[in-house]
Amino acid sequence: MTRRTKRLEEAASRRNEESGRMGAAIANLRPRTFLEAYGVVVIVVMVAAIAAAPLLASDPLEQDLSVALTGPSADHWMGTDNLGRDIWSRILNGGRVSLVIGLFVLIAAGTVGVVYGAISGYLGGIVDAVMMRVVDIFLSFPAIMLALLISAALGPTIRNVILAIAAAWWPVYARLIRGQVIVVKEREYVTASRALGAGPMRNLFQTVLPNSLGVMKTIFVLDIGYAILAGSTLSFLGLGVSLPTPEWGVMIREALQFPNSWWLILSPGLALMLFVSAINFAGGIVTRSVHEIPGR
């Protein structure tokens, strides 16, 4: 190894320790208000509990008809449902399903939307016009209606719920990223990169797109919450995840049959509300970190 490369490596490691861009970004991720801190704490606790579900609770599918529909007690501290299954366990395991739906909807809709919108905005002209009319068609349906239709057609499984919601959501991301790309592609460093011989692919994915993703980060984080809500909504309407898989929306739907057992509806409702609101509160941090990074 030559002396220079060694020096470069040393310098690189030193700079990483210093407050480089990464350091600044992490410092920006620290919560600053009470609500942000609350959101972060709730998310961390809930995600940890959901991840550790097998350790914290019994099998969510195990039935014990002798204790069916009992209220909170020492054994089942959130009570049991009509088949004697432990609600606490079903909440934790149902959270897994909800979280998986939320994340995968974003990954699927985000990838498709970003690539589609970026290409549309970058190419412009007639291609852009045609691609955006397709988006308009999708947007002209209410998202939940579209998701319901697709879900009904595909059948109620977790994968289909993800597909249905993602199919209804990607046009929003496509629209958003297209606007950003149109702004960014006129910046001088894009022309400068062309002046150095960069072709359209490199230009779009190396230069334009990374500079267009700022807003998306915020929207993405906030949308995890809404994706979870949407998944639960589908399940609640009977077109999402079906029994016996535990899922918060399904649990609320079931609870409607037993209006006298308040604990059945309280737990999944609270879980949904806590989690989604926490994501919204914590989302402010991401918004700030995106806007305060210098050089943007």
Next chain:
Amino acid sequence: MKSPAADPAGAADTSGAPAAPLLSVRDLSVTFHAHAEVRAVNGISYDLGAGEHVGLVGESGSGKSAGALALVRLVPDYAEIEGQVMLDGVDLARLTERELRDVRGRRVGIVYQDPFSSLNPVLTIEKQLTEVVRRHSRVRAGKARAEAARLLESVGVPNAAERISDYPHQYSGGMRQRAVIAMAVSPRPALLIADEPTTALDVTVQAQILELLQDLTSEHGTTMLLITHDLAVVAGITRRVMVMYAGRIVEASSTEDVFTRPAHPYTVALHRSLPRIDERRERLMTIEGQPPDPSRPIAGCPFAPRCSARIDRCTMEDPPLMTVPTARRAAAEGWDRRMIREQDGGALFPGPAAPQLTACWNPPPPAEGSPDE
């Protein structure tokens, strides 16, 4: 193409010129099809010899940047380029976009005016430099990184080995421009277009950047086209200067001639509006009026409405580029275009061996040694 009656003073005879020029531009026009048709560059022709440093001077909107960027078609889609651009015997105007991509960067490098906006803010300097290196020479990533570090050091970024992992926003303006220059010279282009490289920088940094450009281009025998609105910038580092006004070249000559005996009233006026260290003036002269609206065709000389030496002919007929003696005799004897062409020998355009050229029906008198009266 030559007339036997060539003016003895004019070197319109190109037989003494060195081998074919690196760059030959003929009748280059750039028209922007925006709300109105704007003809930013109006049929300019010139040659650049290999290794030459040539200044392109003009005020904002004179078409100097559009004309230079149009060489490699880096103008917006709504701009229409006409004319011929021969680089080393290849007509760039006929290349496809894909073929042109290999010319950009590798054969023609560009340094932009504003280093604050010509670097990608989300990538480190190292990443951006390494990419350029790899784009133009297929080397492995490790070797490209070492080359990037060497480049950054060669353009004089202090602590290059450490600062290479910084993002552009952590650099000062001068350092950024150095990084931009490093990227532009990395593939060893034959032609470097420096588009107002010092305009966005502090005065103290300007001189350093110009010196760096001078050193790098001399070292590699690179031809440099230095675009600027500042006559002082070209004074030190270019041998020839072309003055543009309203999309036309109105004067072309050696840098010395432009300063000591400008041959176009516009150049004279430019000099008057420069601050000078060797005399006291209460206030700088300004050039009255505005440049013509480029979306309207002009009948005569585009500078005529603002010109103090205007004669009747100026408002009626657009003057061609002529040698200065021809221009004087044409003014005195009322020659028409054909006679001028015969006198100068064929179509004239600025080139390495061309004499001082002016596009004026009434050039400033020869006796005037200083640009000031």
